[in-house]
Amino acid sequence: MISGREALGSIDQTLTDAREQVAQLQRQITAASERQVALQREQADAYRRLARIRLGELSGMDTLDHLDSTERRVAELLSRRDEAVAVLDAELAELGARRETREAERVRRSGELDAAVNRVDKAEAVTQARLDADTAYRALRASVEEAERKAMHAGEKAERSEQERTSKGESYRNDPLFMYLWERQYGLPAYDAGGLIRWLDGKVARLIGYADARANFARLNEIPRRLQEHAEHLQQLAEAAFAQLRERDEQARADDGIPVLEQEVASMQRGIDEIDAAIADIDRRHAAKRDEKALFAVGDDDYTRSAIEHLAEEFRREDLVTLRYAALNTPYPEDDLVIAEMQQREQTSQQLSASIDGLKTAMLQHQQRLSELESVRVEFKRNRYDRAGSIFADEAVIPMLLREFLAGMLDSRMLWRVIREQQRYAPRRSDPGFGSGGFGRGTVWKGGLGDIGDIIGGIGRGGMGGGGRSSGGGGFRTGGGF
Numbered sequence: 001m002i003s004g005r006e007a008l009g010s011i012d013q014t015l016t017d018a019r020e021q022v023a024q025l026q027r028q029i030t031a032a033s034e035r036q037v038a039l040q041r042e043q044a045d046a047y048r049r050l051a052r053i054r055l056g057e058l059s060g061m062d063t064l065d066h067l068d069s070t071e072r073r074v075a076e077l078l079s080r081r082d083e084a085v086a087v088l089d090a091e092l093a094e095l096g097a098r099r100e101t102r103e104a105e106r107v108r109r110s111g112e113l114d115a116a117v118n119r120v121d122k123a124e125a126v127t128q129a130r131l132d133a134d135t136a137y138r139a140l141r142a143s144v145e146e147a148e149r150k151a152m153h154a155g156e157k158a159e160r161s162e163q164e165r166t167s168k169g170e171s172y173r174n175d176p177l178f179m180y181l182w183e184r185q186y187g188l189p190a191y192d193a194g195g196l197i198r199w200l201d202g203k204v205a206r207l208i209g210y211a212d213a214r215a216n217f218a219r220l221n222e223i224p225r226r227l228q229e230h231a232e233h234l235q236q237l238a239e240a241a242f243a244q245l246r247e248r249d250e251q252a253r254a255d256d257g258i259p260v261l262e263q264e265v266a267s268m269q270r271g272i273d274e275i276d277a278a279i280a281d282i283d284r285r286h287a288a289k290r291d292e293k294a295l296f297a298v299g300d301d302d303y304t305r306s307a308i309e310h311l312a313e314e315f316r317r318e319d320l321v322t323l324r325y326a327a328l329n330t331p332y333p334e335d336d337l338v339i340a341e342m343q344q345r346e347q348t349s350q351q352l353s354a355s356i357d358g359l360k361t362a363m364l365q366h367q368q369r370l371s372e373l374e375s376v377r378v379e380f381k382r383n384r385y386d387r388a389g390s391i392f393a394d395e396a397v398i399p400m401l402l403r404e405f406l407a408g409m410l411d412s413r414m415l416w417r418v419i420r421e422q423q424r425y426a427p428r429r430s431d432p433g434f435g436s437g438g439f440g441r442g443t444v445w446k447g448g449l450g451d452i453g454d455i456i457g458g459i460g461r462g463g464m465g466g467g468g469r470s471s472g473g474g475g476f477r478t479g480g481g482f
Contacts, residue, residue: 004390004423005110007398011377012103014402018370021406022290025363026297029356033299036352037078037307039345044071046342074307081296081303088293095286099279106275113268114388120261120448124430127256128445131435137248141435144245147238148439154231161224172217181210182217246436249444265448276381283374294367298360365408372412373405379416385423389449392422425449 002010131137172178185191186201187210193201205211253259295301299308380386392398401418404410428447437443 002392002395002398004386007392008380008386010398010402011373011380014406015373015377018366018373018406022363022366022370025359025366026294029359029363030297032352032356032359033304036349037304039349040308041071041074043342043345077303077307081301084303085296088289088296092286092289092293095282095289099282099286102275102279102282106272109268109272109275110386113265113272116261116265116268117388117448120258120265121428121430123256123258123261124445124447127252127258128430128434131252140245140248144241144439147241151231151234151238154234158224158227158231161227165220165224169217169220172213177204177208178210178213181205182214187211187214242436242439242441246444249435253444262448280378294363298356369406369408376412376416380419387449389425389428391424391426393424394422397422
């Protein structure tokens with residue numbers, strides 16, 4: 001078994017590993033991209049060497065000047081690129097440091113919150129023990145249980161009577177002669193007909209035995225109505241009795257200072273929520289900078305693209321194309337050596353391009369998993385699964401799932417679904433089903449868990465499940481009650 005905070009720590013560590021994977025791929029892509037640019041610059045230098053070898057035949061000083069000018073422009077662009085990367089690295093480091101500071105503060109405050117929750121839980125347990133020893137309180141609770149029992153049985157009886165009215169009354173409702181006389185209220189003071197109509201209605205009534213049938217149908221309709229009125233009356237009495245019990249519970253909690261302790265817990269939780277909001281803002285900004293850094297890593301930034309375009313445009317110039325063609329068709333060994341080097345660089349550049357494409361695909365996959373895992377972490381904290389009392393029964397499951405997710409064997413939806421299924425709340429000292437908490441109307445006994453107190457209202461000292469009344473009159477442990 002591990003606590004919710006330990007599970008969150010596992011997610012944080014996996015996030016760190018995921019970020020390192022992305023960073024490692026970015027470093028590999030950056031190295032490959034920089035090598036590719038370097039090869040192009042070496043190619044420009046090779047053209048300069050060719051121009052010098054053949055100076056006066058196919059080239060002139062303007063070719064060398066143009067190559068030198070392009071090289072200076074490329075060097076300037078790459079220098080500005082390095083400056084931009086340095087700024088990004090500094091911003092990412094600063095955001096990372098701020099996140100670490102906030103996370104450390106959150107850990108500290110979470111410990112304080114857990115202690116405050118435990119104080120509320122302990123205080124509620126003491127209050128419940130005091131109430132359970134009070135004869136008057138026990139009598140009040142018993143009266144509520146009895147009122148609830150009577151209301152429940154009356155409601156069931158009214159429901160059965162209504163079902164009987166529906167089933168047994170079908171033959172009456174399907175008889176057109178009977179329903180004709182029933183709707184005209186024949187045999188009642190409200191019946192209004194004279195002469196021939198009254199005489200004919202009387203003949204029909206005697207023919208079908210309407211008098212007895214009307215009495216039976218009237219009773220069949222009247223009994224459910226009266227039983228429903230009785231059930232509603234008993235339910236009102238039960239509600240009134242329950243209100244007295246709940247008021248007694250709330251007064252006892254107030255007398256023992258529990259609401260003040262709960263306000264302290266709520267205040268601490270708001271502080272943690274504010275920290276989480278700040279961390280979320282840092283993460284959003286960090287993700288934006290991380291994406292921007294990825295552009296530099298893969299060579300999609302403005303500086304690298306401009307440098308590559310300058311070099312590519314230079315290599316397409318007619319005088320350089322002519323220079324290379326001439327070098328291929330001369331017997332000079334100096335030319336052959338330079339051309340061989342240029343061809344080798346072109347082959348290496350093509351291999352680098354294929355490698356960069358593969359690394360880009362892998363990086364995008366890892367970035368997607370990183371983004372999804374960050375969303376899982378946000379949901380984990382939003383659901384407060386790291387709160388006091390939150391546990392995961394199988395301590396090996398969460399780390400295993402995270403490893404499979406990081407390896408691409410599990411998607412985020414499946415990961416989150418299993419996390420939700422594994423999460424539980426450990427038994428508390430106080431009983432959420434004590435007193436007024438045991439009648440299925442929520443509970444005032446939240447053990448310091450505040451807004452999730454009602455969620456664990458169905459969890460007694462034995463954890464999930466388990467029905468029936470507890471011994472010693474301690475309420476209904478499941479919080480379901482009636």
